[in-house]
Amino acid sequence: MEISTDSILVSILAGGVYGFAHPGKEDKQALMKHGAKFGVILGIVLGTIDLYLAGFPGFSMALWGTIIVVIVLTVLFVAGTVVGDLLEEKLEKK
Numbered sequence: 822m823e824i825s826t827d828s829i830l831v832s833i834l835a836g837g838v839y840g841f842a843h844p845g846k847e848d849k850q851a852l853m854k855h856g857a858k859f860g861v862i863l864g865i866v867l868g869t870i871d872l873y874l875a876g877f878p879g880f881s882m883a884l885w886g887t888i889i890v891v892i893v894l895t896v897l898f899v900a901g902t903v904v905g906d907l908l909e910e911k912l913e914k915k
Contacts, residue, residue: 824890832894836901841909847902856895864888 840847868884 824893828894829897832897833901833904836898836903837905837908838901839898840902840905842905844909846906849899849902852899852902853895856898857892860888860891860895863891 864884864887867887868881871883
């Protein structure tokens with residue numbers, strides 16, 4: 822699996838919008854937990870599909886690749902929420 826520049830930018834921007842749109846500080850730890858759970862579930866589902874299509878090597882690659890990609894994008898999303906929270910705080914003070 823490959824992470825494109827577009828998906829990195831979209832993840833950070835979506836996190837920024839999420840952090841800015843939701844009042845108050847976001848619970849970053851809860852966001853990371855939900856993202857990790859989503860990554861593991863999506864990895865298992867896509868890995869199982871690939872198991873039937875490509876055999877065991879495909880299963881292993883799809884499983885770990887999907888988990889890693891989703892967790893990286895979750896970290897970027899959480900970083901975007903930090904930026905969104907900072908923007909919200911700066912604009913609120915004025």
